[in-house]
Amino acid sequence: MLACKDLSVVIQPSGTRILDGATARFMPKALNAVIGPSGCGKTTLVKAMLGILDSEGTISYADQPVKKSADLQGKLSFAPQFSIAHERLTVEEALRYALDLCVRESATKEVRLGEILDRIGLAEHTDKRVSDLSGGQLRRLGLGLELVGDPQCMVCDEVTSGLDPRSEDQILAVLRRLRDEREKTFICIIHNLAKLDVFDWITVVYEGVVVFQGSLDAMNAYFGIPDALHLYDRLNEHPIDYWRERREAAGAGVPMESVPAVVGPAAAITDLADLDALEAAHGPF
Numbered sequence: 001m002l003a004c005k006d007l008s009v010v011i012q013p014s015g016t017r018i019l020d021g022a023t024a025r026f027m028p029k030a031l032n033a034v035i036g037p038s039g040c041g042k043t044t045l046v047k048a049m050l051g052i053l054d055s056e057g058t059i060s061y062a063d064q065p066v067k068k069s070a071d072l073q074g075k076l077s078f079a080p081q082f083s084i085a086h087e088r089l090t091v092e093e094a095l096r097y098a099l100d101l102c103v104r105e106s107a108t109k110e111v112r113l114g115e116i117l118d119r120i121g122l123a124e125h126t127d128k129r130v131s132d133l134s135g136g137q138l139r140r141l142g143l144g145l146e147l148v149g150d151p152q153c154m155v156c157d158e159v160t161s162g163l164d165p166r167s168e169d170q171i172l173a174v175l176r177r178l179r180d181e182r183e184k185t186f187i188c189i190i191h192n193l194a195k196l197d198v199f200d201w202i203t204v205v206y207e208g209v210v211v212f213q214g215s216l217d218a219m220n221a222y223f224g225i226p227d228a229l230h231l232y233d234r235l236n237e238h239p240i241d242y243w244r245e246r247r248e249a250a251g252a253g254v255p256m257e258s259v260p261a262v263v264g265p266a267a268a269i270t271d272l273a274d275l276d277a278l279e280a281a282h283g284p285f
Contacts, residue, residue: 001028001185002049002076002153007057009041009048019044019055020208027201029183031175033190036205037232042189045205046155050078061153077151081158083142087131091122094130095144102149112148120144120174136167143174153185161191172198193228206235211243222250 003026009019019041026032034042048055051069059066066072085094095116099109117123120140125133133141139159146154156175160168172195178184188199196202196216204212204219212222220227223234235243 001062002026002187003060004045004049005058007045007048007055007059009044009053009055018208019048021057022048022205022208022210024049024203024210024213026185026187026203028185029179030185030200031179031198032185032187032201032203033196033199034187034203034205035190035193035196035231037235038191040205041208042205043157044208045210046157046187046189050076050155052078074149075151076153076155077146077149079142079146079154079156079159081161083130083138083145085130085138085141085145087129089130090127091117091130091133091141092126094141095148098145098148112150116144116147119147119178121170134167136163136170139163139167139171140174143171147178151184153187156186156188158189158191160188160195168192168195193231196228204231204235206243207240209240209244211235211240211247 003024005023007019007022007024008017010017022041022045024045034046036042044053047053049059049066050072051059051066061072061075064071089097092113095113096109099113103109103112114123117126120143122137122140122144125137130138130141142159143154143156160171163171175186175188176198179186190196196219199216202212202214202216202219203210212219214222216228219231223231225231225234
């Protein structure tokens with residue numbers, strides 16, 4: 001699956017480092033959440049891994065090196081926060097034009113069109129113009145446009161941000177269904193910490209550094225918090241060097257009792273080992 005090691009992004013000519021030695025691996029066939037305070041580097045991390053931003057460090061996909069964004073073509077797609085469909089097109093027209101760019105066989109196009117409309121819940125709105133769609137429907141159309149190439153992995157940039165609770169739940173339901181029925185992988189930049197229980201694997205970014213990866217329960221234990229809503233307050237209690245050292249120590253196998261605890265004894269992160277076992281059993285994704 002998509003991974004990076006010691007990934008950095010530096011703004012020139014100022015030399016400002018907005019991503020600083022980030023190391024991360026995402027769980028295959030799962031819902032991955034990327035979280036962190038505003039301006040912490042979440043989108044920078046993802047765009048650097050996709051080759052959209054120039055970076056230093058190493059990137060890989062299915063254990064194969066990624067040197068440029070073209071190396072991910074056909075394997076991964078990127079769903080922006082807002083739909084790029086032309087507002088004067090209908091839902092069906094927008095999807096058909098996208099299919100024309102990605103699929104050659106007419107029969108395959110028809111089958112895939114029906115599948116996408118069903119999965120994103122817009123089968124009853126095929127004749128509706130894009131300009132007449134609600135915010136939630138636009139986000140679902142945006143997902144549909146990226147599904148035309150049937151990618152194994154999809155990166156979603158804040159596709160639920162700014163939506164009402166019902167629309168947000170509908171988007172997440174689409175992602176869960178695709179994970180369960182098609183074994184697709186999603187990497188989602190999100191802001192709503194109350195929805196983290198929907199996700200299988202969580203990546204916490206703070207001041208340009210990946211400071212944690214694991215399950216929700218492991219995250220709460222690691223930071224010594226009762227729930228995810230307390231995460232950002234906990235992060236602000238210590239400088240970034242503290243969190244960087246904690247993660248490096250955990251990743252190196254240092255017993256967590258020898259690492260300064262946040263609140264009480266912190267449990268060692270076992271989720272990375274679990275991810276290693278998953279990939280060993282199924283091969284690289």
